[in-house]
Amino acid sequence: MSALNEVTILELSERVSGEYCGKLLAEFGATVIKVEKTGTGSPTRRMGPFGKDTSGPENSGLFAYLNAGKQSVELNLDSASDHATLLELLKTVDVLIDDHGAKWLRQYDLAPDSIAERFPGLVFCAITAYGLDADDDRQYAEDLNVFHSSGLGYHTPSGAADDLPPLKGAGRFLPSYEAGLDAALCISATLYERRSSGLGQLIEISAQEVLASRVDYVLGQMIAGDMDVSPSRHTFDLGGPAGIFPCADGFAYLWMSAPPHWDALRQLLDNPAWMNSFPERWMELDCTAERVAECRKHITQWLSTKQKHQVAEQAQQLGLTLVAVNNAGDLLASPQYQFRDYFSEIEHPVLGKFHIPTSPYRLSATPIKTNVAPLLGQHQYSMPNAAQFGEPQ
Structure with missing residues (x-):
């Protein structure tokens, strides 16, 4: 049995951060139901790298990685009936994951205070760039913005020249992956606490704060006054x-x-x-x-x-x-990763066979589960009868 076998999660996320959080929890046994826009699905379905071609919702390698082991249902939240169905489904789940932000949540009557009142046992995890109470101009940000506003973009092993373009950082979505990891850990801890209290909690993850925590000793030195606080990259260069x-x-x-x-x-x-x-x-x-x-x-x-x-x-x-x-080739051939079975081969009905990275950690008594990502709407349920939830049509 996996660690989260009895946990059901409803995922509204449409960005890398929330989808990665859901993926990590799914690998340890949680049932993760991903709500996608009717007809188009999650935006990550249209983000590369792509498989056979760039058309269609099933060709994204990124989506296949982030959503391995989840279920997919389509809902149009602008529809009164579908919105009512969403609220019914919230009665049946343990966790809600969202990465849209405060304005979007209010638009669909999902504000945290309202959720806490109607669903007191629900664990609600909101992942945003700068927090739910951020100013309007910070309600939305790309990972590049978060990377540099956290300070991590200046604290790197490469050159410190101020006249060079801003660094992209490691990979395309470092802030999102780090925020998703912290979110998954917080959800796990909150579920453990809920076993005794019976109450849910609001978990608010700021990607900027998460990355700032990764700047190790530099941020501490600035706070202590041992290093100048400056927008210059030379401030972070140790020479x-x-x-x-x-x-x-x-x-x-x-x-x-x-x-x-x-x-x-x-x-x-x-x-x-x-x-x-x-x-x-x-x-x-x-x-x-x-x-x-x-x-x-x-x-x-x-x-x-x-x-x-x-x-x-x-x-x-x-x-x-x-x-x-x-x-990527070095990682796949790494004796250490092979020993840890870090990569699993899966077969997708559209993408075919490929290797996918698994969880970055292991639990000895409860092994991870790696499954294929869902096709759009693959697990559509009889709506709005939530009692049939879990029984595909």
């Missing part, structure tokens, strides 16, 4: 030769900040003569732009002929923080 370097088969990321790193690099490079002109603690006490440039030049020359995975293994054995920058 030194750390960075991403080209290898013969891709790229590797190197981090150095202390004498043990310098000693490990010397061993890795077989004690080259150019390192003798650098003071032992130059990165801590005398880190000049000239020395950084000289160090990076030699590291670039040396790494350019090396295989990224091989050199990363050698460096780590010496205590040097050097890792390969993985692409």
